Amino acid sequence: MVEDASLDDFLDAGDESEDERDGGSSAEDETAEPGREPAGSEASADGVKPAGSEASTETVEPAVTTYAWSPEGAACAECGEVVERRWTQDGILVCGACKRW
Incomplete structure (x- = not known):
């Protein structure tokens, strides 16, 4: 059975290395200086994300x-005829005969 997923689950999926997808760490993470954010981190030193780093709001x-x-x-x-198929026209649902195509 396939679980439902949000489109957010697929954002930035192409940016991860194979190790990151498997739960490992990348070489950049291992060589980061102590007390410093790893390379590629979205937050700057003051904790503010740079412009353009997240999806449009x-x-x-x-x-x-x-x-x-x-x-x-x-x-x-419009005409009151009972039909299976109706189309929107001027904010109401009308039959094919009343629809202005």
């Missing part, structure tokens, strides 16, 4: 439905 418009399928049928918002 801009909001994304959510997807909008353009089509609906109802196996039992549903009424068209």
Whole structure:
């Protein structure tokens, strides 16, 4: 059985060495000076991440439905005919006959 994963689980996946993926440490980590962040660390000495080091925080418009399928049928918002397939038009769901293509 395959477990569900978040897209965040795949961010920066290509930046890890094979040793890091296996739980080991890279050569850079082993040669870091005591008290100093390992090479490639995202935090600077003052604890602030450099600009561009994380994913964009801009909001994304959510997807909008353009089509609906109802196996039992549903009424068209324009003509009232009960149909299985309806499309969004001016914020309402209409049948294929009422849809302006």
